[in-house]
Amino acid sequence: MPYNIAMVSDFFYPQPGGVESHIYQLSTKLIDRGHRVVVITHAYDNPKRSGIRYLTNRLKVYHLPHWVVYRSTTFPTVFSSFPILRQIFIREQIEIVHGHASLSNLCHEGILHARTMSLHTVFTDHSLFGFSDAASIMANKLLKFSMSDVDHVICVSHTCKENTTLRASLNPLAVSVIPNAVVPSSFQPLQPHEFKLSHHASDKGALLPPPPDPSHPVGPGDPITIIVISRLFYNKGTDLLISALPLLLERHENLRFIIAGSGPKAIDMEQTLDALPQQLVYTASGQSRVVLLGSIRHEEVRDVMVRGHLLLSTSLTEAFGTVLVEAASCGLMVVATRVGGVPEVLPSNMTVFVLPEVEDVVRGVTEAVGVLTSKAVRRDKFHDLVKNMYSWADIARRTERVYDLITGSSSAPDNEGFYDEEWMHYGQPAQPHSFALMDRLKRYFGCGIWAGKLFVIVVVIDYLIYCVLEMVYPREKIDVCKPWPAVARKRFEGEEEQSVNGTLERYGTVKQKHRRRKADEGAVNGFNDEG
Amino acid sequence: MLNIKRPTSTTVLYTFSTRAPQETFTALIANYSFLLARIAAGFLVAILCLIVYRTSWPVSDDTIPVPWLEEFILSSPLGQFATLLIISLPQICRFLLCAATTWLIFRKGYTEESLLVIRGLGVQTSTSSPSYLWTSSTRFIPTSSIQDIFIHEAFKGFEVRYYLTIVVDGENDVVVVFPNILPRREILENVWRGARSCLYGLKS
Numbered sequence: 181m182p183y184n185i186a187m188v189s190d191f192f193y194p195q196p197g198g199v200e201s202h203i204y205q206l207s208t209k210l211i212d213r214g215h216r217v218v219v220i221t222h223a224y225d226n227p228k229r230s231g232i233r234y235l236t237n238r239l240k241v242y243h244l245p246h247w248v249v250y251r252s253t254t255f256p257t258v259f260s261s262f263p264i265l266r267q268i269f270i271r272e273q274i275e276i277v278h279g280h281a282s283l284s285n286l287c288h289e290g291i292l293h294a295r296t297m298s299l300h301t302v303f304t305d306h307s308l309f310g311f312s313d314a315a316s317i318m319a320n321k322l323l324k325f326s327m328s329d330v331d332h333v334i335c336v337s338h339t340c341k342e343n344t345t346l347r348a349s350l351n352p353l354a355v356s357v358i359p360n361a362v363v364p365s366s367f368q369p370l371q372p373h374e375f376k377l378s379h380h381a382s383d384k385g386a387l388l389p390p391p392p393d394p395s396h397p398v399g400p401g402d403p404i405t406i407i408v409i410s411r412l413f414y415n416k417g418t419d420l421l422i423s424a425l426p427l428l429l430e431r432h433e434n435l436r437f438i439i440a441g442s443g444p445k446a447i448d449m450e451q452t453l454d455a456l457p458q459q460l461v462y463t464a465s466g467q468s469r470v471v472l473l474g475s476i477r478h479e480e481v482r483d484v485m486v487r488g489h490l491l492l493s494t495s496l497t498e499a500f501g502t503v504l505v506e507a508a509s510c511g512l513m514v515v516a517t518r519v520g521g522v523p524e525v526l527p528s529n530m531t532v533f534v535l536p537e538v539e540d541v542v543r544g545v546t547e548a549v550g551v552l553t554s555k556a557v558r559r560d561k562f563h564d565l566v567k568n569m570y571s572w573a574d575i576a577r578r579t580e581r582v583y584d585l586i587t588g589s590s591s592a593p594d595n596e597g598f599y600d601e602e603w604m605h606y607g608q609p610a611q612p613h614s615f616a617l618m619d620r621l622k623r624y625f626g627c628g629i630w631a632g633k634l635f636v637i638v639v640v641i642d643y644l645i646y647c648v649l650e651m652v653y654p655r656e657k658i659d660v661c662k663p664w665p666a667v668a669r670k671r672f673e674g675e676e677e678q679s680v681n682g683t684l685e686r687y688g689t690v691k692q693k694h695r696r697r698k699a700d701e702g703a704v705n706g707f708n709d710e711g
Numbered sequence: 712m713l714n715i716k717r718p719t720s721t722t723v724l725y726t727f728s729t730r731a732p733q734e735t736f737t738a739l740i741a742n743y744s745f746l747l748a749r750i751a752a753g754f755l756v757a758i759l760c761l762i763v764y765r766t767s768w769p770v771s772d773d774t775i776p777v778p779w780l781e782e783f784i785l786s787s788p789l790g791q792f793a794t795l796l797i798i799s800l801p802q803i804c805r806f807l808l809c810a811a812t813t814w815l816i817f818r819k820g821y822t823e824e825s826l827l828v829i830r831g832l833g834v835q836t837s838t839s840s841p842s843y844l845w846t847s848s849t850r851f852i853p854t855s856s857i858q859d860i861f862i863h864e865a866f867k868g869f870e871v872r873y874y875l876t877i878v879v880d881g882e883n884d885v886v887v888v889f890p891n892i893l894p895r896r897e898i899l900e901n902v903w904r905g906a907r908s909c910l911y912g913l914k915s
Contacts (some may be wrong), residue, residue: 232864232871245866263869271871659873659896661864 181589182214184273187292189280192221199281199306208237209576238664255660262293270658278302288326296642298615300586304334308499320347325635328623331586334358336500337521358578360571362505369511370486389436391487400553405436407488412443417494422452424541429460442475485510501525509566511559515544541632721830722911725902730821756791817843824889828909856880875899
């Protein structure tokens with residue numbers, strides 16, 4: 181059953197990032213499955229995005245204008261965007277509001293107002309939080325408020341699910357785990373023809389170590405390049421990296437580093453490198469062994485990744501770790517700290533897990549180098565393995581299953597076979613989620629002694645505002661948007677890889693599948709008639 | 712409500728007005744009584760001015776051009792009401808009352824916006840003035856500088872509205888048609904189809 185879905189989050193393009201690309205990819209694949217999706221985010225100044233835009237792939241984006249109070253400060257209220265959100269929900273005939281990222285104010289607002297308007301809500305959490313510091317306690321309380329009335333929650337990893345369930349006191353059955361994915365075609369290992377090209381045209385990236393030849397295995401003593409791609413923040417483990425770097429340079433003569441990303445710890449990194457003795461930082465031929473690239477764009481990540489053999493991630497907290505999947509897809513061995521959702525992401529033959537300690541990081545890298553040089557691992561097989569593990573079309577299918585669950589409608593035929601008896605009713609609430617105001621107030625009241633009462637007041641005010649809005653801007657006066665005209669779906673390149681797996685059927689929309697099946701039947705019948 | 716005039720096959724005029732249609736008997740009665748009330752208010756202001764003028768610069772009776780008319784006006788119910796106002800109100804209040812009444816008399820109670828499309832020449836948008844005292848503002852765009860006509864959506868206040876707009880060559884901002892009324896989508900689509908087919912001779 182096709183739904184009208186609104187993705188609500190403060191984070192969306194043109195700002196780069198993991199949540200942003202998650203929303204974009206998921207929306208695209210949901211549209212391919214026959215749903216109507218709009219994205220609601222706030223306006224961006226640089227580059228300027230404001231108003232209503234269409235992206236390619238029929239995705240419509242609402243960049244809500246700021247209600248600027250004074251010098252780009254916005255009004256920090258709970259209700260300020262309700263009138264405009266209500267208009268959008270009505271004109272797009274939204275049935276499901278899907279919020280993303282727990283730090284996004286707009287997402288929580290959208291979920292609250294959607295519940296007031298009796299719409300279904302889903303929330304996806306992308307990050308892990310602590311429990312102890314003051315900021316976390318506040319954030320958790322807000323999350324609890326917003327989550328106490330949400331229909332279903334999606335987390336990107338099992339660790340994230342555990343974390344979110346505890347933080348927001350959720351019913352674990354109402355939380356699903358749907359990971360992130362990568363676009364395998366944009367993270368391909370270095371192809372042989374590219375390798376030749378890169379050796380001829382050496383002007384670009386002359387400072388970087390040359391990419392390794394994928395067809396030749398690494399011998400002992402060959403230079404090994406380690407890639408680090410992370411924003412240089414405390415929580416990304418930059419301090420750990422800074423401490424481990426001199427030890428690694430000292431122990432292994434053949435190691436090179438490419439570090440991409442910027443952040444407040446970049447200065448510490450540069451200072452540490454400057455303080456090291458010259459023979460450690462430079463090779464005998466005078467090349468720098470550690471290259472700092474600064475921040476790079478997401479589409480450049482692959483070109484950097486294919487220059488290395490290993491990816492080192494020293495993050496201290498990580499909900500999913502998309503960069504690890506991207507690296508494995510490019511055919512890199514991964515050394516990662518065993519934190520958060522990282523152990524769930526990749527199978528153990530692609531990764532070396534380390535503890536977040538300097539000695540253990542050094543040990544892990546040494547082990548990985550040993551594995552590489554002893555040819556115990558086939559890096560060229562990584563790409564195909566990852567391609568089969570992670571696909572956005574699969575993520576969209578699983579997300580659609582969540583939508584089916586909360587709306588109580590039957591799932592699409594291609595979505596049924598995956599859930600046997602045991603999982604048939606997983607995640608369905610014991611009693612149907614009631615939209616009545618009284619039941620909602622009861623749920624909010626249970627949030628805490630003081631907080632519960634406060635939340636109830638907020639919800640009641642929200643309901644009153646809703647009543648006023650219904651009078652001031654009546655529903656009949658709001659124009660309903662036209663659906664995007666139906667287009668004949670062509671077979672694009674991206675689809676071919678799916679048909680190779682013999683799973684193309686699964687990814688088509690329900691209608692298309694129906695049509696296709698009919699066509700097939702027609703063809704079969706035709707044959708029979710002739711025979 | 713939308714009003715379409717198509718005098719020739721190459722010309723079309725779309726007029727959109729917020730004025731209620733003058734078709735029923737009650738609507739006509741209301742319209743004419745409103746007009747009468749305006750005329751009466753106009754006379755009241757004129758009489759007030761006359762009395763103030765006469766009291767400020769008193770003249771002898773034989774220099775008044777038509778004495779019997781002035782007598783008649785001042786003794787009429789309107790004139791007596793004016794005299795009553797003069798007596799009971801201080802000067803500043805009288806002035807304000809006159810100014811406000813004049814403003815109300817000349818104010819239009821509706822907005823009328825139109826789009827005129829002539830094949831081979833161009834389009835002209837116009838918005839009626841809020842008052843009877845000055846003319847409507849119009850804008851003519853020749854065909855050669857029209858790049859496109861399309862319907863889009865935008866945030867306006869607390870609302871999301873559709874609007875019909877013309878992209879003009881060499882200008883940063885687009886020209887919005889019906890900028891104050893912002894009709895609903897179905898109407899805009901009709902206008903858009905008609906304007907395009909008229910302007911470019913397209914079948915739509």
